[in-house]
Amino acid sequence: MTGVNRTPVFAVVGHPNKGKSSVVATLSQNDAIAIALEPGTTRSRQAYPLTVDGEVLYTLVDTPGFQRPRRVLAWLEAHSISASDRAETVAAFVQQHRDDPRFHDECELLTPLIEGAGIIYVVDGSVPYSAENEAEMTILRWTGKPNLALVNSIGSDDHSAAWVAALGQFFQVVRRFDAVRAPFDQHLSLLKAFGQLEPGWEQPLERATLHLSQQRAQRRKDAARLTAQALEDMLSRRETRTLTANQAASLSTETLAEELRQLWYQYQRQREQTLRLAVEHLYQHTRITRQEAELTWHNEHDLFSEDSRQAWGVSRSYLTTAGFGAGAVGGVSIDALTLGHSLGAGALIGGLIGAAGSFYYGDRLTLSALKLGDWHQGLQTASFGPVQDSQFGYVVLGRAVDHWWRISQRNHAGRDPLDLEPTESHWLTRLDRASRREIQRAFDLCRKKRGLDTASRQRLAHAIEAAFDAYDEWQLNSH
Amino acid sequence: MAKAPLTLLLDFDDQVRRDRAQPATFLHRRDRRFALACEADKQNPDAEHWLDYLARLSHSRGREVPDRDPRLKPWRRIALVFAGLGAMLGMLAMLGLLYYDGSQQINVTVILAFIFLQLLLAIFTTAQSFLGWRPWSGLVKTLQRRLGQGPADESGSTILEQLQPQLAARAAHLGGLVFGLFGLVTLLFLIVVQDLAFGWSTTLDTAPGSFHSLVAAVASPWQQLWPAAVPSPELVSESRFYRLDESAATLAPTRWGDWWPFVAMSWLVYIVFPRVLLLLLTVSHLRLRVRRLLASHPGRIALQYRMETPALETGTGPADSADQPDLSTGLAVAEVPSSRVLVRWAGATVPDEADLLDGKNSLTVNAGGANSLQEDQRVLEEVRGYLDGDRRNVLLATRSWEPPTGELSDFLEEARECWPNDSLIAIVPLHNSLAEPPPDHQLGQWLRFAERRPDLRLRICHPFRSLNASGIDGARFAVSGGPEIYS
Incomplete structure (x- = not known):
C-alpha cells in the first residue's frame, strides 16, 4: 500500500546493466556505489535514504536487473483471474520464490514494490529500442505502483526518442536523464518529477529539493x-x-x-x-582518481x-x-x-x-x-x-x-x-x-x-x- | 559558573580555529544536533551553551577558575606591572610634590598643575582606547614574545590583538588609580607626621581674587559637602608667597597648613575619581567590544547557519564500490563454425545472415524476448530436427550490448537437454553489422558468461575472432581471408 503519510520510496528497476546504480549514485550523491559495465554487479537491493535532521524524506532503492521476466510473467498469468488481483499475485510470487535462487534477482527488485515503493524504470537510450523488454514492463504494471521511466545514456549513440515514445505507453512519466552528465538542475527537476507520481510524495520531494539547493x-x-x-x-x-x-x-x-x-x-x-x-x-566525492x-x-x-x-x-x-x-x-x-x-x-x-x-x-x-x-x-x-x-x-x-x-x-x-x-x-x-x-x-x-x-x-x-x-x-x- | 565574556570569546575563537580542520558535513551535523537539543530543552543555543555542550561531549571539565585564563596571563602581568609602578610612582610623586625643607612653602599651583596633567593623561588614555589607536603595539608584541605568549601563527591578528586598545587602557587606568590612591595615602601620612606649609605662588601678575576664583571653581564639586576644604579669600590672599619676599612669613604658622583639605580633595576628585570612572568605562567598553566581536565573529555567523539549516544526509547507504566484479576471462572469441541453423535471440537482427549460414536448406528461427516460453520450446524441437549427421552446430545470434540473462541460461539448459549432446552451440554477439565488431567490454561479458556455464560445447564466436587468450584486449585480424579491419 502506498499510504499518504509514508515516506516515499523509489525502487530503481530495469534490465541488467542499464545504469540503475548510476542513477542511484548520482541522485544520492554517493560515489561508493559499485558501478561496472558488467551485468550482475548489483546482487541485492540496497536502500539509500535522504535524511534531513535524521528524518527520512525519501529513499532510493538500487536493485538487481530482471533475469527471467517471461517466466515470472507466465507464473503471474497462471495465478491471476482478473486485473484486480494482479498486485496480490505479484506479492504471492515473491512470497513463494523468496528462497529460489533462479528468481533471486526478481524477488529482490519486486520486494520494495510490494512494500509500497514507486517504480523508476531505467533503460539505456544509447542502444536501439527493442520491444523484447515488454515482459518486465508488464510485470511492473501488474504491481500497480506509481511509475516513471528514465532514459539513461550509457553509450554515445542516441536512440532516446524511440525509447521515450515507446515507454510512454507503459509509464505515467518518461524523462531523459544522463546519470553521468546531467547537471544539478536536472537532478532537482527529476526529483520533483518523482514527487508528482503520488499526491502524498510531492511535499517531501519539494522539501528535499529545497534542502539540496541550499x-x-x-x-x-x-x-x-x-x-x-x-x-x-x-x-x-x-x-x-x-x-x-x-x-x-x-x-x-x-x-x-x-x-x-x-x-x-x-x-x-x-x-x-x-x-x-x-x-x-x-x-562527497571520496574516490576520485585525479590526473594532475x-x-x-x-x-x-x-x-x-x-x-x-x-x-x-x-x-x-x-x-x-x-x-x-x-x-x-x-x-x-x-x-x-x-x-x-x-x-x-x-x-x-x-x-x-x-x-x-x-x-x-x-x-x-x-x-x-x-x-x-x-x-x-x-x-x-x-x-x-x-x-x-x-x-x-x-x-x-x-x-x-x-x-x-x-x-x-x-x-x-x-x-x-x-x-x-x-x-x-x-x-x-x-x-x-x-x-x-x-x-x-x-x-x-x-x-x-x-x-x-x-x-x-x-x-x-x-x-x-x-x-x-x-x-x-x-x-x-x-x- | 558562567564564563567571563572575554574568556568566552577566546574559548569560542579557539574552538572555531580547531574546527577549521574538520569536514564541513561533520560540523553541520554536530551543530544542528546541538540546536535541535536546545530546541527540545527550550534553551537558548548561544555560544556559551554551545561550548559547554562540546566540552561535555569531550568530557572536558573546562576552566575551573574562569578568572585565571592562561591566555590572559600577559595582560594580567601587564596590569600588575602598571599597578606596581602606579603605587611606587604615586608615593614618589607625592613625596616630590610635598618636599619641604623649611626654606619655602609648598606651592599649591604646582600641585594643581600636576593634578590636571594626570586628568589629561587619563582622558587621553580613554580616547586612545575608543579610537583604537595602538602606538605601543610593537612594545606589547615584544613583551608577549619575551613571555612566550606570542600568537600561535604569524598570519592575521588574533582576537586578543583586536582588543589590545581596551586591555591596555584597562591596565593603564588601574595603574593610574593605584597611583592616585598611593599618592593620597602618602599625602595624608605626611600631613599627620609633618607640618606642611602650603602657599601659592606664580610669576604671572595675578591678583589673589582671581586665584581665589580659580580654586573656588576647582573646589566647586565638594563645596557643599566639605566647606572647610574650600580655601577662603583671606587664606588665598594671605598665603601668597614670593621667593624673595620675606614679609610673607608674617602669616601665622598654623594657617599655612589650612590648604591641605583642598589639596587632598583636589587629588581625590580630579585624580582618583576620574580614574575609577574611566576604569569602569573602559571595562564596560571592553565588554561591549567583546560582545560585538563575539556577535560578528565569522565563526559565529557560520555556526548560526549550521544551527539553523537542517543537516542533509545524502551519501549514506551501503558502500560496495570496492566489491567490483572480476572482469578477467580465460576464454577467447572463436571462429564462427559452419552451421545451417541460426537462432535469433531476443530480437537480435542479423543483417548479413547469409554470410553466417552454410548454404542451402538452412533454418532461421526467433527465440527469447517477445516469444512466449511455449514458442521457445517449439523452436528447440524444430532445431533438433535440423541437427542430424555431422551438422550439429547451432548459431545463436544475440545483441552484443544486451547482457546475457537468466532466460538465456534457461534456454541453453533446455537446448542441451533437447538437442544431441555433441551439438556445438556458438553464441554470436552482434553489433550493428557483421563487419563491425562489438566493443571489448560487450564481448567480455559474453565470454565470462560462457566461462561460468558448465558446458564444454558452448562457444562465443564472431567473424572477427581474437588473437590472444584474453580474447578482448589484443590486436585482431579478419579470418576466412576477409579484409583486415583494424589492428
Whole structure:
C-alpha cells in the first residue's frame, strides 16, 4: 500500500546493466556505489535514504536487473483471474520464490514494490529500442505502483526518442536523464518529477529539493572559504632554519637555499593536495582518481611549471590594474585621516605604488631568495619565502577554481579519472574590478608577511566566490 | 559558573580555529544536533551553551577558575606591572610634590598643575582606547614574545590583538588609580607626621581674587559637602608667597597648613575619581567590544547557519564500490563454425545472415524476448530436427550490448537437454553489422558468461575472432581471408 503519510520510496528497476546504480549514485550523491559495465554487479537491493535532521524524506532503492521476466510473467498469468488481483499475485510470487535462487534477482527488485515503493524504470537510450523488454514492463504494471521511466545514456549513440515514445505507453512519466552528465538542475527537476507520481510524495520531494539547493549553495561558500585559506597558507609560507656557527660554516649558501627551497616546494604541493581533497570531500566525492601532476617535478602541468604559469597566470596589464585598485584602497585611509583634505591624493598615491609593485613583481619568474638573519646568541636564522612572484597566487587560484568547477559539476556516477588539464585563455578577465582588487590586496598582504585579518579573509572568500561565478560563466560560454 | 565574556570569546575563537580542520558535513551535523537539543530543552543555543555542550561531549571539565585564563596571563602581568609602578610612582610623586625643607612653602599651583596633567593623561588614555589607536603595539608584541605568549601563527591578528586598545587602557587606568590612591595615602601620612606649609605662588601678575576664583571653581564639586576644604579669600590672599619676599612669613604658622583639605580633595576628585570612572568605562567598553566581536565573529555567523539549516544526509547507504566484479576471462572469441541453423535471440537482427549460414536448406528461427516460453520450446524441437549427421552446430545470434540473462541460461539448459549432446552451440554477439565488431567490454561479458556455464560445447564466436587468450584486449585480424579491419 502506498499510504499518504509514508515516506516515499523509489525502487530503481530495469534490465541488467542499464545504469540503475548510476542513477542511484548520482541522485544520492554517493560515489561508493559499485558501478561496472558488467551485468550482475548489483546482487541485492540496497536502500539509500535522504535524511534531513535524521528524518527520512525519501529513499532510493538500487536493485538487481530482471533475469527471467517471461517466466515470472507466465507464473503471474497462471495465478491471476482478473486485473484486480494482479498486485496480490505479484506479492504471492515473491512470497513463494523468496528462497529460489533462479528468481533471486526478481524477488529482490519486486520486494520494495510490494512494500509500497514507486517504480523508476531505467533503460539505456544509447542502444536501439527493442520491444523484447515488454515482459518486465508488464510485470511492473501488474504491481500497480506509481511509475516513471528514465532514459539513461550509457553509450554515445542516441536512440532516446524511440525509447521515450515507446515507454510512454507503459509509464505515467518518461524523462531523459544522463546519470553521468546531467547537471544539478536536472537532478532537482527529476526529483520533483518523482514527487508528482503520488499526491502524498510531492511535499517531501519539494522539501528535499529545497534542502539540496541550499546545501549546494553552502558548499560553494565553503569551497571558497577553503580556497581562500589555502591561498593564504601557500602565499605566506616561509621555510626557516636556525643554524649554529658550525652549521653555517659547513653549509654553502647554495646548498642551504636549495634545501629550504625543496621544503618550500614540498609544502606548497602538499597544501594544494589538501585543498583538492577538502573540496572533493565537501562535494562527497571520496574516490576520485585525479590526473594532475602534484609531486612529479618534470611534469608540464606541475604547480611550478612554465605551462601552468602560461595557463593560469594573468597578464601584466591585469596585474597592474589590480595592483592599482588594491593600493588605492589602502591610500583611502590617508584621505580619511585628513578628513578628505588631501583631496584623494592618498588614494592616487596608494594606487600608483600598488600598480608599480604589481608591475615589478608580476613578471618575475624567480622565487624568493634565501634570507640570512643576523647572528643572535650564536645562532643565525635562514629563511626562504614567502614567494614574491604575484603570478604564483594566480596560478594556485586558477588551478583551484578549475578543480572546484569540475568537482561541482561532476556527478557521483562518474568513474572516469578527473583530468585537470590547463586551459588556454584567461578566465579571470571576466571577474569584476572589486573582486580583482580584493584578491590582489590579499596576495600583497601575504607577500609582505602581514597576514590577513578576519575581515580580509572574508573579503577574499567573497572574491573567490565571484571568481567561481566568473569561471562558471566562462566555461558556459566557451563550450 | 558562567564564563567571563572575554574568556568566552577566546574559548569560542579557539574552538572555531580547531574546527577549521574538520569536514564541513561533520560540523553541520554536530551543530544542528546541538540546536535541535536546545530546541527540545527550550534553551537558548548561544555560544556559551554551545561550548559547554562540546566540552561535555569531550568530557572536558573546562576552566575551573574562569578568572585565571592562561591566555590572559600577559595582560594580567601587564596590569600588575602598571599597578606596581602606579603605587611606587604615586608615593614618589607625592613625596616630590610635598618636599619641604623649611626654606619655602609648598606651592599649591604646582600641585594643581600636576593634578590636571594626570586628568589629561587619563582622558587621553580613554580616547586612545575608543579610537583604537595602538602606538605601543610593537612594545606589547615584544613583551608577549619575551613571555612566550606570542600568537600561535604569524598570519592575521588574533582576537586578543583586536582588543589590545581596551586591555591596555584597562591596565593603564588601574595603574593610574593605584597611583592616585598611593599618592593620597602618602599625602595624608605626611600631613599627620609633618607640618606642611602650603602657599601659592606664580610669576604671572595675578591678583589673589582671581586665584581665589580659580580654586573656588576647582573646589566647586565638594563645596557643599566639605566647606572647610574650600580655601577662603583671606587664606588665598594671605598665603601668597614670593621667593624673595620675606614679609610673607608674617602669616601665622598654623594657617599655612589650612590648604591641605583642598589639596587632598583636589587629588581625590580630579585624580582618583576620574580614574575609577574611566576604569569602569573602559571595562564596560571592553565588554561591549567583546560582545560585538563575539556577535560578528565569522565563526559565529557560520555556526548560526549550521544551527539553523537542517543537516542533509545524502551519501549514506551501503558502500560496495570496492566489491567490483572480476572482469578477467580465460576464454577467447572463436571462429564462427559452419552451421545451417541460426537462432535469433531476443530480437537480435542479423543483417548479413547469409554470410553466417552454410548454404542451402538452412533454418532461421526467433527465440527469447517477445516469444512466449511455449514458442521457445517449439523452436528447440524444430532445431533438433535440423541437427542430424555431422551438422550439429547451432548459431545463436544475440545483441552484443544486451547482457546475457537468466532466460538465456534457461534456454541453453533446455537446448542441451533437447538437442544431441555433441551439438556445438556458438553464441554470436552482434553489433550493428557483421563487419563491425562489438566493443571489448560487450564481448567480455559474453565470454565470462560462457566461462561460468558448465558446458564444454558452448562457444562465443564472431567473424572477427581474437588473437590472444584474453580474447578482448589484443590486436585482431579478419579470418576466412576477409579484409583486415583494424589492428
